[in-house]
Amino acid sequence: MPNSENKSLYVGLMSGTSMDAIDAVLVNFSDHACQVIAARADTYPENLRKQLMAAARNPDACTIDKVAQLDRAVAECFRNAVLNLLDQASIDASSVTAIGSHGQTLQHQPKDAGNFSVQIGDPHVIAFGTGITTVADFRRSDIAVGGEGAPLTPAFHRWLFMDKTTPRTVLNIGGIANITILDSSCEKTIGFDTGPGNVLLDGWSSIKRDQPYDSNGSWACEGKINETLLAFMLADPYFSQPPPKSTGIEYFNNNWTAEKLALLAKKQISDTDIQCTLSELTARSICQAIQNFSSHSKELIVCGGGVHNKFLMDRLRSCLPGVEISSTKNFNLHPDWVEATAFAWLAKRCLERKPSNVPTVTGAEREVVLGGIFM
Numbered sequence: 001m002p003n004s005e006n007k008s009l010y011v012g013l014m015s016g017t018s019m020d021a022i023d024a025v026l027v028n029f030s031d032h033a034c035q036v037i038a039a040r041a042d043t044y045p046e047n048l049r050k051q052l053m054a055a056a057r058n059p060d061a062c063t064i065d066k067v068a069q070l071d072r073a074v075a076e077c078f079r080n081a082v083l084n085l086l087d088q089a090s091i092d093a094s095s096v097t098a099i100g101s102h103g104q105t106l107q108h109q110p111k112d113a114g115n116f117s118v119q120i121g122d123p124h125v126i127a128f129g130t131g132i133t134t135v136a137d138f139r140r141s142d143i144a145v146g147g148e149g150a151p152l153t154p155a156f157h158r159w160l161f162m163d164k165t166t167p168r169t170v171l172n173i174g175g176i177a178n179i180t181i182l183d184s185s186c187e188k189t190i191g192f193d194t195g196p197g198n199v200l201l202d203g204w205s206s207i208k209r210d211q212p213y214d215s216n217g218s219w220a221c222e223g224k225i226n227e228t229l230l231a232f233m234l235a236d237p238y239f240s241q242p243p244p245k246s247t248g249i250e251y252f253n254n255n256w257t258a259e260k261l262a263l264l265a266k267k268q269i270s271d272t273d274i275q276c277t278l279s280e281l282t283a284r285s286i287c288q289a290i291q292n293f294s295s296h297s298k299e300l301i302v303c304g305g306g307v308h309n310k311f312l313m314d315r316l317r318s319c320l321p322g323v324e325i326s327s328t329k330n331f332n333l334h335p336d337w338v339e340a341t342a343f344a345w346l347a348k349r350c351l352e353r354k355p356s357n358v359p360t361v362t363g364a365e366r367e368v369v370l371g372g373i374f375m
């Protein structure tokens with residue numbers, strides 16, 4: 001019999017470090033595949049997004065009361081995203097097995113700085129407001145067993161994209177970029193955050209042009225690479241640090257860019273050339289990570305918003321000659337919905353009490369079931 005008997009409906013909810021939108025997907029899972037039935041991206045109210053950005057950038061100025069208010073406000077947006085999604089798909093809540101909600105990260109400090117990762121968006125509000133069992137708080141069980149709690153999508157990438165004969169790498173270009181190396185000849189699955197995805201590009205575009213992102217990379221494309229600045233940036237210790245490693249916007253942000261620019265002393269460089277150089281840094285840091293850890297991967301499958309940045313994708317292609325680069329769309333999953341779909345899958349795994357962290361990726365001592373169940 002085909003797998004149709006085992007099909008089940010889940011909702012995945014994700015808002016990443018870019019805070020561009022809450023991605024909501026309705027997914028039908030069978031044993032070895034998934035199908036996105038409906039999807040939408042709902043933006044935060046502008047005022048809330050500003051407060052979330054401020055809290056993430058400057059946690060010392062954020063009071064406990066403020067965090068609690070944001071926790072509630074984010075949860076209401078996530079709940080509304082589910083209600084809108086079900087309405088759009090004309091699906092009743094009772095048909096959905098569970099929601100997997102990533103929440104909104106406010107701080108990710110997985111190493112010496114504190115060993116914590118904070119996601120907000122009260123899952124009780126989502127569960128009660130939708131009438132659907134909600135799985136959330138995915139990162140902390142991995143952290144409790146010594147892991148970084150990130151990245152968590154490699155197990156999903158492995159489940160969906162692993163090919164027995166062709167070594168592949170999956171690249172997600174969100175605010176931060178992460179890779180999963182899928183090579184069936186290797187015992188271990190390797191995966192880690194390579195560093196900045198869109199975050200530095202968005203940051204520079206926001207402060208210099210008041211544009212939340214550099215659409216298609218067309219601004220960067222007008223500039224020239226400043227090799228001295230690029231070398232200062234690539235010398236950042238994060239890039240040479242061995243995995244397991246994960247990072248966030250606490251580290252890669254506008255201050256990071258300002259610190260590297262300060263190394264140039266008084267040398268003048270145009271804003272456009274800086275955008276171009278930041279794009280090159282993003283592409284090169286990703287390529288170096290792939291070349292260092294996945295030298296026989298001849299296929300790169302890309303997802304996340306960065307796939308829409310034509311200039312960045314062109315730079316990736318030129319840094320990785322001989323590698324076939326495509327979007328996850330060629331594998332039946334639109335690149336905008338991969339991460340949210342991963343959290344729907346993680347919710348399913350949690351309900352099945354199956355572990356989903358990959359200890360070689362997060363550095364955890366062992367495999368654990370991820371997430372808490374709220375109903």
Ligand SMILES: Nc1ncnc2c1ncn2[C@@H]1O[C@H](COP(=O)(O)OP(=O)(O)O)[C@@H](O)[C@H]1O
Nearest residue numbers: 016017018174175198213215216304305308309
């Ligand atoms: N047409 C485009 N051109 C350039 N960049 C884009 C485009 N569309 C989306 N992006 C980038 O993708 C980002 C959102 O990607 P996403 O995968 O949702 O990241 P996150 O997981 O951090 O939320 C935007 O902030 C923007 O930088």
Ligand SMILES: [Mg+2]
Nearest residue numbers: 016018020021
């Ligand atoms: Mg996003």
